[in-house]
Amino acid sequence: MLSPTIHPSIQIAMTTRDDFVNTDLLDRSRSQDDRIRAKHIGLDSLGWESEDVALCNQIHTDILHHVVYPWLQWDGDAMITDDKNIILQIAVADCTPVILVGRRSDWSPIVAAIHSWRWPTIKNITGKTIQSMVDDDVKIDSISARIGPSASWEVYEFGPEACDIFDEKHISQREGKIYVGIADQVYDQLTHAWVDATQIQRDKSCTITETKRFFSYRRDGQTGQNMYIRAKLL
Numbered sequence: 001m002l003s004p005t006i007h008p009s010i011q012i013a014m015t016t017r018d019d020f021v022n023t024d025l026l027d028r029s030r031s032q033d034d035r036i037r038a039k040h041i042g043l044d045s046l047g048w049e050s051e052d053v054a055l056c057n058q059i060h061t062d063i064l065h066h067v068v069y070p071w072l073q074w075d076g077d078a079m080i081t082d083d084k085n086i087i088l089q090i091a092v093a094d095c096t097p098v099i100l101v102g103r104r105s106d107w108s109p110i111v112a113a114i115h116s117w118r119w120p121t122i123k124n125i126t127g128k129t130i131q132s133m134v135d136d137d138v139k140i141d142s143i144s145a146r147i148g149p150s151a152s153w154e155v156y157e158f159g160p161e162a163c164d165i166f167d168e169k170h171i172s173q174r175e176g177k178i179y180v181g182i183a184d185q186v187y188d189q190l191t192h193a194w195v196d197a198t199q200i201q202r203d204k205s206c207t208i209t210e211t212k213r214f215f216s217y218r219r220d221g222q223t224g225q226n227m228y229i230r231a232k233l234l
Contacts, residue, residue, distance in 0.1 A: 096147060097147070145190050147183055
């Protein structure tokens with residue numbers, strides 16, 4: 001499913017549970033081949049090729065990679081490319097996905113895809129990715145961002161350490177439990193990095209509560225079922 005564009009130089013697509021309904025890929029006993037097939041679901045409808053997809057082994061860090069060859073896979077949680085033939089893809093099942101796009105001084109576009117959850121957010125992987133783009137001659141006022149669906153602060157429960165590591169305005173406490181808005185923290189990281197608020201799109205859909213649309217590890221306690229966010233330069 002194509003997502004609203006944030007920039008004329010980029011195409012963004014997102015898979016939801018609907019994309020898996022008519023397949024056998026929701027079976028908990030899926031083979032490794034089926035897991036690989038799931039990562040490529042929806043590409044055909046966009047005219048995209050699986051061999052052009054770049055992936056990260058998302059290990060919840062602040063490591064980012066500049067992607068030149070799509071068939072390699074790295075440990076890390078953010079990717080950047082200026083190659084129009086490469087599709088950046090991240091997998092989320094409650095985590096916060098972020099897509100960035102900007103232009104260098106010669107007007108050539110560059111795109112980034114970020115998987116920002118607990119530790120990547122604490123380590124400000126979004127801010128570091130923006131800085132890497134700026135270091136690559138991207139003009140900060142050209143950067144647009146899209147924050148995708150994730151677990152919302154109303155239902156994402158966190159431990160007491162949240163009070164020490166997150167901005168208090170993104171924390172709520174109810175009935176002795178602590179809840180955190182990771183996506184809200186990411187939004188602040190974007191604006192603190194001088195991305196103009198008017199150039200930030202945010203999908204506030206909640207992966208935990210919207211059971212018919214999204215997979216959720218927090219809700220279902222099951223790994224290997226993900227929503228895929230993809231970005232490709234035009």
